[in-house]
Amino acid sequence: MSSILPNNVFAVVLAGGSGTRFWPKSRHKRPKQLCQIGDNDYTMIELTLRRLDDLVPVERRIIVTHVDQLQETRSITSKLCGHYLAEPSAKNTANALALVALEVEKLAAAQGIENPIILSLHADALIKRLDVFAETISSMIASAEKGNLTLLGITPEYPETAYGYIEKGAILKGLDFTYKVDSFREKPDAALASSYIETQRFLWNSGIFAWQVSTILSELKMYVPSSIEILTQALGTKTSFNELPFSEFSAAYNSLQSIAIDPAVLEKSDRVSVVEADIGWKDVGSWDALSQCFNTDDNGNLFYGDVISIDSSGMTVDSDAKMVACIGVKDLVVVCSEGAVLVCPRERAQDVKYIVEQLKKRGSIELY
Numbered sequence: 217m218s219s220i221l222p223n224n225v226f227a228v229v230l231a232g233g234s235g236t237r238f239w240p241k242s243r244h245k246r247p248k249q250l251c252q253i254g255d256n257d258y259t260m261i262e263l264t265l266r267r268l269d270d271l272v273p274v275e276r277r278i279i280v281t282h283v284d285q286l287q288e289t290r291s292i293t294s295k296l297c298g299h300y301l302a303e304p305s306a307k308n309t310a311n312a313l314a315l316v317a318l319e320v321e322k323l324a325a326a327q328g329i330e331n332p333i334i335l336s337l338h339a340d341a342l343i344k345r346l347d348v349f350a351e352t353i354s355s356m357i358a359s360a361e362k363g364n365l366t367l368l369g370i371t372p373e374y375p376e377t378a379y380g381y382i383e384k385g386a387i388l389k390g391l392d393f394t395y396k397v398d399s400f401r402e403k404p405d406a407a408l409a410s411s412y413i414e415t416q417r418f419l420w421n422s423g424i425f426a427w428q429v430s431t432i433l434s435e436l437k438m439y440v441p442s443s444i445e446i447l448t449q450a451l452g453t454k455t456s457f458n459e460l461p462f463s464e465f466s467a468a469y470n471s472l473q474s475i476a477i478d479p480a481v482l483e484k485s486d487r488v489s490v491v492e493a494d495i496g497w498k499d500v501g502s503w504d505a506l507s508q509c510f511n512t513d514d515n516g517n518l519f520y521g522d523v524i525s526i527d528s529s530g531m532t533v534d535s536d537a538k539m540v541a542c543i544g545v546k547d548l549v550v551v552c553s554e555g556a557v558l559v560c561p562r563e564r565a566q567d568v569k570y571i572v573e574q575l576k577k578r579g580s581i582e583l584y
Contacts, residue, residue: 220270221357224329226320227272230312231261231281231289231339232303235584236569237502240556241534244584245284249339250292253500253534254510256520260500261289261339265296267346271353272335274298278319279339280312283462299323301457304466310480311472313425314436314443315457321429322455333360334432336425342509344496352493355392356426364388364489365435365482366426367397369419371494375409378501380421380478382490397488400478419490422497425477431487439481443472503549503558504565506532521552530562556583 233247242248249261258266261279268277275298281289283302290300301319303312313336324332335353343349352368359366369382385398400421404412412418437444450468454460482488498509507530512518517525521535523542530547533540538552549565551558558568575584 221272221335221354222333223276224324224331225272225333225335225357226276226278226323227268228313228316228320228334228336229261229264229277229279229297229339230309230336231279232285232306232312233282233340234306234572236572237566239568239572240558240583241536241551241553243554246288247285248500250285250288254342254506259292261293262296264337264339264341265293267343267349271350278316280316282306304462304469306474307469307472308474309477310436310440310475311443311447311469313432313477314440314447315469317429317432317436318444318447318451319457321433322451324429326455331361332429333357334425334427334429338423340500341422341424342496342498342500345494348493349495352393352491352495353426355394355491355493356424359388359391359394359489359491360426360428360431362391363428363431363487364394365431365485365487366394367482367488367490368422368424368426368495369490369492370422370497371492372413372418372420375404375406375413376420377403377406377409378505379403379499381409381412381418382421383418384490384492388489391489391491393492395490395492397482397490400483419492420497421478423499432481435481435485435487439484440473440475446471502565503532503534503551503568504562507562532562 231249235242235244235247238248241251250259252259277297278299279289279297280301283304286302320332320334356366356368380403381401382397383399384395386396388394446468451457457465500509507518510518515529517531519533522539523533525542527544528542531542533550535552540550547562549560549562572584
């Protein structure tokens with residue numbers, strides 16, 4: 217059974233993205249988290265927020281998104297989230313998390329909340345085991361309370377080459393399934409991924425974090441001092457970044473060096489821990505990954521919308537209106553959405569970004 221987290225926990229959902237990997241269903245102003253992918257009732261960001269219903273109340277939830285996506289994000293999530301921060305430009309996760317740490321520091325002070333803790337999640341992950349998810353988050357908060365920068369590491373199911381890995385070290389006494397982090401590893405090739413699995417020391421990096429605001433700000437000041445200095449100076453005596461004139465905020469934010477939280481802080485800090493769990497997690501990263509994330513039929517097909525299939529296998533089809541008929545084809549992705557149709561082999565689904573590049577060159581704004 218899930219339990220309510222302490223009242224000093226703020227949940228942050230990172231919800232940016234360029235909308236390229238799930239084109240044509242996703243677009244720049246409607247990236248994948250604002251789409252219904254793998255679910256007929258809710259968008260991905262709604263599912264992410266609904267997982268928090270027994271953990272963190274709406275008034276302590278914050279979404280960080282791009283300014284171009286703010287309006288659509290608000291319209292979808294207004295009943296599920298209390299606060300929003302709009303980035304003027306994409307500056308990667310270290311700056312997004314620095315921004316939100318300073319914002320939460322102000323929010324907590326205004327509400328009389330001491331020692332605030334941030335639980336950071338991405339808006340577009342699949343999590344199937346919600347009971348284990350809740351228990352794992354509780355363990356992460358317990359680790360964060362001890363001053364650790366705490367990650368959620370997924371017990372790997374197979375040697376995946378599309379994920380980063382975390383090497384777990386010594387177990388931390390008094391904390392459930394929690395280990396010191398020995399190293400971070402980039403996405404491996406198949407042979408290296410297999411060797412990782414054999415050692416039983418490596419976990420998938422989920423990108424879910426928990427830490428005290430004071431801890432992450434201390435580490436950011438040590439390893440990314442310019443970002444904290446610029447953002448702190450921009451905020452000044454204001455109680456929220458939303459109170460700043462947008463032109464002033466943009467000038468400050470656009471001057472930041474783009475860098476992810478892993479190389480910026482986590483790979484350097486000696487305060488990093490990881491909680492291991494199997495929560496049924498997958499990164500829903502591209503059209504070809506859907507068949508690994510959701511149940512297919514007996515022929516390995518995954519259909520959304522009106523689809524007729526005859527002697528076809530390994531198909532992923534998503535159509536918002538038009539009926540799609542497949543005869544004697546295999547291992548294709550077919551997507552029909554808002555005036556655009558994508559057809560490609562499954563193994564080329566990662567190349568959809570090149571279509572978006574071509575659309576930009578042609579000036580086809582309505583299609584990307």
